[in-house]
Amino acid sequence: MLATGKQPSEGITFHRKLLSEYNAEFTLGNYVSYFELKELVRAFGNASKEEEKASIETKFFALLQESYRRVKGFLMEREREALKRSFSLKQYTEEELRGLDASLIPSVFHEVRTVARYRDMNIAAFGKILRKFFERCAVDSPSRQGKIRAADAIISESEVSIPSSDVNAVLNDLCTMYGIVFKKSFEETMKTMDLYSNCDRSTARRVVPLSETYFFHRHFSHREAQGHFSMKIMSGRCSKFVCKMVCEQLQCNRLKARVESFANGEVSVVLDEAVRGDDVFVIQSMGAAPDISLSTSIMELALMLQTSLQNSAKRVTAVIPYIAYTKNTASVAAIAEILVLMGCRHVITVDLHKEQVEGMFPNTPVDNVSAKLEFIKSLTQILRDEGHDFTNICVVSPDSDTVARAHSFADSFMKFAGLSKAEQFIPICTTVKRVHGIDTPASLSASPNKEDFPVAPPKGMLSSPARGSLGTIDVVGNVEGRLCIIVDAVIDEAINITKCAQRLKQKGAKRIIAIATHAIFSDAAVERLVASPIDIIIISDSINQDDALRIPEMAKKLRIVSIAPLLAQAMQKVHTENTLTSMYEK
Incomplete structure (x- = not known):
């Protein structure tokens, strides 16, 4: 394994690839203890x-030895059962x-x-882990190198690497039989086999x-103007992975x-590197x-902006995939x-969640780009892999x-997937929340004298409902027997979206998919989403979701789309003074 060398990048780090592709039925506990190692x-x-x-x-x-024994035992058991089922089919006749x-x-x-x-x-x-230890810990130690090579030889020559039967031959026999x-x-x-596999959420690729992705480009257009100064990219601890993928996309x-x-x-x-006269992007x-x-994440962002400005950067741009406090105008x-006071001169x-935030940065341009096409491409691919005919679909607005x-998403979805307006038209439905317990007393609702001014009720008489208490939810539109796609900007505590999904299910929805750009998953959001009737949750990686992916029940539902190519293209356009108009569509 050490002789294979470093594998080419697939636009995804290995630890994220492991979280993306591990079998949720097997759970991460039966894989190599990669993260601990x-x-x-x-x-x-x-x-x-x-x-x-x-x-x-x-x-x-x-720990390496314990992982090897655990993986070997589990693998041999599962392989024995799978081959036994395969060989048992040969006892049947065609009829x-x-x-x-x-x-x-x-x-x-x-x-x-x-x-x-x-x-x-x-x-x-x-x-991967043996190579990491070899390169980072055993370079100057022949004894450690010997241990790594010995472990590598044991793993390479064991049942972990060498199957008891020719798996490709078994798969070919099953295809021939079918x-x-x-x-x-x-x-x-093969199409039938792939269709069956694609419908298994335990083995579905999550990232x-x-x-x-939609905005991925191996090379940027040569028609765009070149930047006049160097482009430097740094990130805080909340966006390390996105920054790494942006740099890979921009090849810097x-x-x-x-x-x-x-x-x-x-x-x-x-800063361990000079930025004088450079175009600095802080993610x-x-x-x-x-x-x-x-x-802490906000303080990191502010200090990174200030430090870049103090080190004589020509321009400092804040790339903030998710901006918090948007529900509170004064706070945001x-x-x-x-x-802006810390040195921010541009925001991406x-x-x-609320577009009014764009006007709250004093004398600073704000580019609010849309990830809609990324989600549409991912959703289209998921449905095609499952053999869906794109009929009986509706897009739901949760509020x-x-x-x-939701209207923009439905129109773009039909255009991207090439759907027929006559047979595959996608209507819009919405949910209306009716809050109970706010009844105006009769003595205050009607005045005996029409000329009297309205009297305000005593303080506390009209108490607001408890946070998260929605009363009843009415669905406007027909969802019976349909695939319902809930479109929102943020999933925080997941109270609203799970109640919306439950109501859609009560109204006869056949299947529910939720799409949101930002997933905060605060409080008991993961537990609510796992227990909800939502089948698939498609989100972006604006917030790191590695912890959620480690939960098998959540991993079955979660699908993550990278916004790194979208941000890379926006940053490239800002750096080269090109327009971002085509990326604004919501």
């Missing part, structure tokens, strides 16, 4: 004393197989292929690679900077992350003023504020 490699690199390094080395190889469930052979094919993918993913994980029994060509047979290096917190919570930003979402609060106005953001967004 990776942390040990990082800790080894930060250790200064030899005794500390020796302790970490012992823990690393103990007997034709009389059985038509999905029997595809289910066995899917099981065998799932085991093969489980093996491939674990081999890749072992190879084709003969049901009189199908090889192409038709879309950059190369498959990240600005060398240290963004960290002291023990007392204070934030420190230090940071206003959201919480592991060991980072919302307030205060944050906007702080960022994605799908603002009155998102009706225009």
Whole structure:
């Protein structure tokens, strides 16, 4: 495995690929302990004393051995069961197989292929972590190099890497059997097998690679004007992955900077690279992350802007995929003023919850680009992979504020997928919330004298409903027997969207898919979404969702679309002084 060398990038890091493609039925606990081993490699690199390094080395190889034994045992058990089912089909005649469930052979094919993918993913994980330890921890130690090579040899020559039977031959036999029994060509047979696999949410790919996104470009247009000064990109700790993918898209290096917190919570930003006269882009979402609060993320953003300006950057642009506090006008106005005072001269953001925020940055242009086409492309691919005929679909607005967004989404969806207005027209439905408990007393609702001025009720008499208490929800439009696509900008506590989904299900919706640009998943949002009737949740990576992907029940529903190509194109246009008009469509 060490001899294979570094694999070419697929527009997705390996740890994200593992979270994207692991089998939710198997759970991450039956895969290589990649994340724990990776942390040990990082800790080894930060250790200064030899005794500390020796302790970490012992823990690393103990955990590596435990992972190897666990993966080997689980793999052999699953492989034995899959091959047993495959060989049992050979005892039936053609007529007997034709009389059985038509999905029997595809289910066995899917099981065998799932085991093969489980093996491939674990081999890749072992190879990745061994290579990391070899390159970062064992370069100057022949003894550690020997241990890594010995572990590599054991894994490469074991049942983890070498299957007990020829898997490709087994899969070919199953395809041949299905084709003969049901009189199908090889192409038709493979289409049936893939269709069965695509309908299994446990094995569905959850993160879309950059190369498959709508705004991905291998090379930017030569017709655009060149920038007059160098482009430098840095990020806070909440947007490291997005920054890495943006730099890969733009084919440039990240600005060398240290963004960290002291023990007392204070934030420190230090640039290890000169930015004098450069065009600096600071990428940071206003959201919480592991060991980072919302307030800390905002402070990091402000200090990165100020530090860039103090180091004589020509222009500083804040790339904020998600802007918090948009529901509170006073709060977001205060944050906007702080960022401008810290040196922000331009703002790029994605799908603002309220477009009025654009006018709250004093004398600073704000480009609010739309990720709508990214979601439409991903949704179209999901439905096509499942064999959907794109009929009986409706787009649902969860409240009155998102009706225009839903209407625009439906029109663009029909245009992108090439749907017929006569047979595949997509109507718009909306949900109306009716809050109970706000009844005006009769003595106050009618005045005995028409000339009297209205009397305000005593303070506290008309109490507002509890937060999250929606009363009843009415659905405007016909959703019975339809695939309902709920379109929103933000999923926070997931109270509104789950209640909306429950009401749609009560009204006879056949299937529900939720789409939102930003997923905060605060409070008990994950538990609510898991328990809800929502089948698929498509979101962007404006907020890191690695923790949600580790939960098998949530991983079955979650699909993540990268906004890095969208941001990269917007940043390129700002840097080269080109218009972003085509990216504004909501």
